Amino acid sequence: MGKLTGKKLLLLGERDGVPGPAMEACLKGSGASIEFSVTECFV
Structure with a gap:
């Protein structure tokens, strides 16, 4: 049994x-x- x-x-990806x-x-x-997964652009 893992920690997660x-x-x-x-x-929140970049x-x-x-x-x-x-x-x-990976996870x-x-x-x-995994409830929510998104890739954003932080400029």
């Missing part, structure tokens, strides 16, 4: 850094529930 099992996640879908793909098997 049963947790709810909000993923256009020039790590995008939201990439974080979502998909963690047992956490």
Whole structure:
């Protein structure tokens, strides 16, 4: 059982850094529930 099992996640990615879908793909098997995932541009 991992540390994220049963947790709810909000993923905020950056256009020039790590995008939201990439974080979502990495955390998909963690047992956490991904409630929201987005990629934004912070200028």
